[in-house]
Amino acid sequence: MIIELPEADGSVVRHTMGEPRTYPPPPRPSTSRAAYAAAHVVADPAGDSLDWDATLAFRRHLWSYGLGVAEAMDTAQRGMGLDWAATRELIMRSGREALSVGGRIVCGAGTDQLPPGPASPKEIAAAYEEQLAVVESAGAVPVLMASRHLAAVAQGPDDYAFVYGRLLSQVSRPVVLHWLGPMFDPALRGYWGSPDLDAAAGALLALIAEHAPRVDGVKISLLDADREIAFRRRLPPGVRLYTGDDFHYPELILGDAAGHSDALLGVFDPIAPAAAAALHALDAGDTASYQEIFAPTVPLARHLFESPTFFYKTGVVFLAWLTGHQRHFRMVGGLENARSVPHMARLFRLADAAGLFPDPGLAAHRMRAWLTVQGAAR
Template identity: 55%
Template sequence: MTTLTLIDETGTRTGVPLAAASIISKPRHPLTSRAVYAAAHVVPKAWADNLPGAPAEIDWDQTLAFRHHVWSWGLGVADAMDTAQRNMGLDAAATRELISRSAAEAASVGGRLVVGVNTDHVDEEHISLDEVIDAYKEQLHLTEDAGAGVVLMASRHLARAARTADDYRRVYREVLQAAGSPVILHWLGTAFDPSLAGYFGSADIDVASSTLLQVIEYNRERVAGVKMSLLDAGAEIAVRERLPESARMFTGDDFHYVGLIEGDERGHSDALLGAFAALAPHASAAVQALDAGDTARYRDLLGPTEALSQQIFAAPTYYYKTGVAFLSWLNGHQSAFSMVGGLHAARSLPHLSEIVRLANACGALERPELAAARWQSLLTLNGIEPAEVTIEADLAEALA
C-alpha cells in the first residue's frame, strides 16, 4: 500500500493511503448539454531562463500535447487566456505563436478552440481610448486570421483609460463591429487581476453588470456569450437571467461551478474554466452524465472536485496557475514542474500538499503511482523524508 506524505504549515508530516484514480471513460459522442472549455496552461522548456521578466521559452511539444489531452475528453480549449499566464510571463511574441500553433492543432483534429484577445502587446502603460480600440483590433484580426474563435478579454489599458461607462460602451461597440463572427466577452474580477478594479465603469457589481448587459444588448449579433470570473455566484446568476437568448453565460467561477453548470429551472451556465484544465476527465464525465439526464451522477463526479479547485484558486487567486501546472506534472502531462517566469515557486509546499490531499481524495490523480513518486521527489528535494505511518488493516483492505 503506497502512502502519500503530507506536510502542513508547521512542518508536521502525516501520511494518507494513495487512492485509486476515478474510473472514467472518454466520450463516444460530442458533449451536447453544456458547452465546456478548459483554459489551458503553457509548459516552458525546463532548461530555459524561466525568470521573472524573461521572454517565454515554450516547450511546444508538451504544451500542444496537453491541448490534445483536453480535446480527447470532448472539451474545448480556451487558449492564450490568463491560465496561459497572460500578463504574468507570457510575452506578446509567445502569445502570437501560441495562438497560431493551437489553431493549427485544433484544425487538425476538429477540436473546439477559442483564444484570448487583449491589448497587452502594447508596451506603453497608458494609452488613449482610440489606441485601446486599435490594439484590440490588431489582436482580433490576428486571431481570426489564424482560424480561432475569440474571447475578448478585459484590458488593463482600457481600465486605466476609461473614465465612464460610456467609454466602455464605445470601445466594445467599435471593437465588436470589427469582429468577423460572434465573440465571447470576458469580465475578469480583481481576485484574478487587481488592476481591473472598476471594470465596466463602476466598482458596484450591479451597476457594472448593467453596463455589460447594455454592451451585449447593443451588439447582439456580435456577442456569443460572456464569461464571468468574479467568484460571485449570485452576480453571475443575476446577469445570466437577463441575457438575451442569443448569448450564453460561461461560468468562470472556479469556486461554485458545480451548481452553476447544473443550473435550475431558470437556466444554467456553460463553462470556461481554468479548473477544468486540471480536471478534464472529471469535467467530461460529469457533462456526459448530464447528457444522459443523470444529475445524481453529475454531482457525484464533479461535486468532490470543487474543494480541490477552491484550494488551487485560494488567495492570492492569481497564483492559481501554479496549481494547474503542478497537477499537470503530477499527472504526467509535462516532464518538469516548471513555469514561465518562475511562477512554479509562487505556492508553498504546504499549499501544494493540500492540493495533493484533495486530488487524491476525489480521484483526480490520473496516474496515482506516478503522482506519488513525483510528489515525494519534490519533498525529498526540499529535505522532507517520507512520513512513517501504519495503515490500519481494514482501511488498507478497503483501499486495495
C-alpha cells in the same frame, strides 16, 4: 502506498494513496452544455520559450475528452509571464492543431502588446484589433479579454462602450466578452466603468443588448454564484453565460428552471476527465451521477483558487506534472515558486481524494522528489 506530507504548523500527515477514478474519453463532446477548458502552457526548462510539443499534446488531451480549448487566456499566464510574441505563436499553433483534430477553440485577444503606461482609448482599440486579426486568422472564436490598459485609463462606462463598440462593429463572427474580477487580477478593479458591481453589470448588459447579434456569450469570473445567476437571467435570448466561477461551477452549469451557465473554466484543465464524465451524465439526464462526479473536485478547486487567486496557475501546472502530462515542474517567469509547500501538499491530497491521479505511484514519486528539493521531505 503511503507518503508523508507537511502541514502548515510543521507537523506531518501520513497520506495513504487512493485508487484513481477511471473516466475513458467519451465518443463525442457534450451536447447539453458548451464547455471549454482554459489551458495552461508548458515552459521549456532549457530556454525562454515554450515546450511546444508538450503544450500542444495537452490540448489534444482536452480535445480527446470532448472539451473545447480556451487558448491564450489567463490560465496560459497572460499578463503573468507569457508575452505577446509567444502568445501569437501559441494562438496560431493551437488553431492549426484544432483544425487537424476537429477540436473546438476560442482564443483570448487583449492589449498586452502595448508598453506599460497610459494609452488612449483609440490606441487600446487598435491593440485589440491587432490581436483580433491574429485570432480570426487562426480560425478561432475570439474572446475579448479584459484589458489592464483600459481599466487604467477609462473614466467610466462610455470609454468601455467606445472601445468595445468599435471592436464589435467589425468582428467577422460572434465573440465572447470577458469580465474577470479583481481576485484574478487586481489591476482590473472597476472594470466596465465602476467599482460598484451592480453598476458594472448594468453597463455590460447595455453593451451586450446593443450588439447582441455579434456576442456569442460572456464569461464571468467573479466567484459569486448569486450575482452570476442574476446576470444570466438578464441576458438577451441566444447570448450564453460562460461561467468562470471555479468555486460554484457544478450548480451553475446544472442551472435551474430559468436557465443554466455554459463553461469556460481554468479548473477544467486539471479535472478534464471528470468534467467530461459529469457533462455526459447531464446529457443523459442523470443529475445524481453528475453531482457525484463533480462533488470531490470542488474542495480541490476551492483550494486551488484560494487567495491570492491569481496564483492558481501554479497549482494547475503542478497537477499536470504529477499526472504525467509534462516531464518537469517549471513555469514561465518562475511562477512555480508562487505557492507554499503546505499549500501544494494539501493540493496533492485533494487531487488524490478526487481520484485524479491516473498513476498514483508516479504522482507519489514526483511529490517525494519535489519535497526533497524543497527541503521538506521526511
